[in-house]
Amino acid sequence: MPAATPIAALPDIDTEKVFSGYFDIASDSGPGSEVIGRINLERNRNVANSPIPGDYEFVIIEDDSGGMFDLRAERDGDGRLFGVFSIAEGKTAGTGDYSLRIELRQSATVLARFTAPVTVARQTQWDTYYDRAVEFVGNQGRLTGRQSYRDSEVAALIAEIEANDGAFEGMRFYGATTLTEWEAIGTNKLGRDLQDAANRIGGLGRAYSESRKYGPSGQDADRERLRNAIYLALIAYVDHFPLDDFANSGVVPYGDRTHQWLYSDPISGAAVLIYRDLLADLHDGVQPARDAKERLFRLLQHVNFDLPDGWRMPTDVRYYLPDQLAESSGAWADANRHHRMRSWAAMPVLWYDYNRPLTELPWWYGDYEPFASEDTSILPKWEPSGSFADLRVWLETNARYAARYGQSGISPDGSISHHVGRRQDLAFGAYGFPWMTGTTFEAASLLAGTPWQVSDTAYNQAADFLLFAYPRLIYKDAIDFQVIGRGHYQQSAATYGSGNLAGGIETLFDARGVGTAIARERELSALRASMVNGTHEQSGTTAFWVNDYLVHRRGGAGETPYFTSVKMQSARTRGAESFSSNQGFHNGSGVLLVKVDGDEYNDSRQSWDWHALPGVTEEMRTDPLPRQSDANEFNPNHFAGVASNGHYGLAAFRYASDNRYTSASANKGCFFTEGYVLALGNSVKRERNTNRDHRGSIVTTLDQAAWDTDITYRLNGAGRDSVIRKGRDIDESLSITGNSWFHQDRIGYVILPAGKIDVLLRGGESVLDSNPEDSGPDVFHLAIDHGIRPDGEGAASQYVYLLVPNVSAADMPAVVNRIEQQFEIVNTSAVQGHRYADGAGMLMQLAFYEAGEVTVGGMAVAVDKPALVQLQQTGDGWNVAVQDPMHHADEAAIAASEQFQHILLSGPNRITVEVSLPLRAGTYRYETQGPDVRFVDGQTASVVSNGGTSTLTFELPDSLDAAAYGYKEELYAGMPAVVDVPSA
16 A cells, blocks of 8 residues: 655645745744734635635645644634644643645545644734834824924813714715715815825824823823824724725816825825734734724725726726736826825734735736736736835835836936826926835835845846936036926026935935945945945936937046036927926927036026926016916927937927917927037927917027026127126126127027017016025026017027137137138028037038938938938948837827827838948947947948948837847937948
């Protein structure tokens, strides 16, 4: 007779799926002490529809602990089944790691066979986590409702709760339990009251943690009374909360239903702060404590993971790739993760069970269709399995990478976006920075040194993001205010390097666990030190092509430092949004900045006329600006591009807006060379508001900056210099017909008119202060006046000017002379650009708005479609950069679409450039730009030479390259291609 199979060798069975990943208990725990962690059935999530049979039982079939543990089945009030370990009679928990083999049986049938690992240690993982979580709650104001009550206020709230069965007075939702009753309250009123009640509970939790009377040093009776009041308040709150189908019910505002932390944060925080004592009350059989614990699970597992119907469908392009579901970023791939993380981090405390999933909602599980048919889930490669493990997954997947326009996340060019419903935003401040540095890593620190410690990957992804972008964006401690989203008006932008960035890096370091290895830690440390010490310098030109933004700067290696940038908008992108109606409306409308000292736009933004941002062409209005986001009307034009070879660069776009507050349209180009920025505009035209009273001129603002020194200028290249003393009130209109220059601080402005034009020069009180309640320094404003009704033709409908950093007023005549000698400029509706030549070689930069040919300085260049082209002479040839400013857009398909998306033309994305240069024939590969630099098969420039003329054909990213680009071809379609081609 064959030998019986040893129990340990019996195979696992998973007819019923169980969660049994981790269990532990403190050493020396006595008989009857329960182990933390329960055996959870996966089917518990569906117990309302499929009750668990009454004859299910758990059995220990092998135990290497010497009989230390008992196991019993336990059901909650809803019928969920759990396996509960406890210390056996006559036993004491002895330190060690134990492996128990368990069977789930129904009569004689084994439905599951699995291993339950139990650790006995001096301190449980839950206790370690709890101590950290209490500190975490104390540092997160939202988790205590941003309330700090005096003891007298706490006493009044306790009395109110006790008198009203847990309800706060004046809130009608406590009398509602049906949809009809909630709807009768009114959407906004109900939302406000639910938040107010939650915040009060959060504030009571804070009092339990900090108050002199009710806190840890208070009398037991006072603390017990407050604790019981919190139990009652939690029970009443959840019993009257519109939980069923919350995300779709419509009883509170949509923004509240998708920003659930407004309700769950204060509830979670208060519960964490009382939880140790709640456990003691549970042990003592205190029924309100038991009821409160049950309500916490009911509320948080639902509200924290509820999704509107549309967000659960693969057709939601913000989160999913319908044709490659498994490659999608998944639900909640946006910056609000750092908000959600607060309540999520509290939930493992409140579950008090390592193996209970954070949510039972069905769409998060692997059998949810249509995701299941594609062998994926709403968050790819994850379904809930246990509170601590679930939290780790959300932390591990924090960095999300956008694959198309209309998706949040990090784009291939290194930019980051959050609000993408109508256009892609640029969110290096709010919301992108806290997403990649803040609460997420503070939550990760809670798991440091535990079995669920966050892996190196999350840290390295954050490090790569920070190291690529922020050294380029921060100059002399200030970040470019055009890239930080809703924070663009905040004064913290002036100290972003030593403040936000240094602090964010420190958060990453503090969150590290045992053995966490950040591959670029030294670079992060050096970057942080340079920000704190004020020594950071950076040189180069970076095209953030996904977001129509380019930065060009110098500094380091003996260079004289300066910073310039331009932010445009298009049918794909928008400018930084604003909370206020008084500033931010024109963000991204071709904003062109130049900085030398670094503080040119720091405090001065508080004194600005926000109708006239630097670089912008628009009407000089005086009425209040609307909020950019109110109408969701933006630039309808697809043409917007940036190109760079890392050293020089160019940008161009067709400016217009569907927003009826705007008045102008124009073609606008910016060309960044060594020590100069050339700004070109043409076809400036008034499009609307022609009959409005008090019409203002259409102007192009050269600069509006802090007025730090006297202003010096010379008109028409002749005569004596004029000087305006700093701080004077000045409002002048100057007519010019010849080359003219202006100078302030260490920046020169050179205007090259095509005929007679007017220049506006304002300063001091003459500059309209859009925010008079904010105090800022005097500013000066320099602009070209195109008149009331420019028609797109003639000298008044165009402009040519240069920004010249690091010059003195005395330098300016020589500067103008060099410009006249070194630049040959073209500025038509078809093409803008220049040929620049000095002793170091030649540079040509051209923005073609349509197919065509142009000859500049004796060199002919032709293209077969709209394109940006840059040719830089090198020692033995030419560096050629080409970009498709249309991003291969299928304009007809996009126009027919009912949602914001960028649809590519179905054919190849190819640009042919013909130049009157003898270049060496051949095929040249180009690398991707952005953080991920690599060669991609088929991405080439082929050169055919015919005598003194060469034809370069660039194969650019398109839908045929989808797999090669990780299905991000829509975002790569506008990437510049750069090759070095030897002369023939």
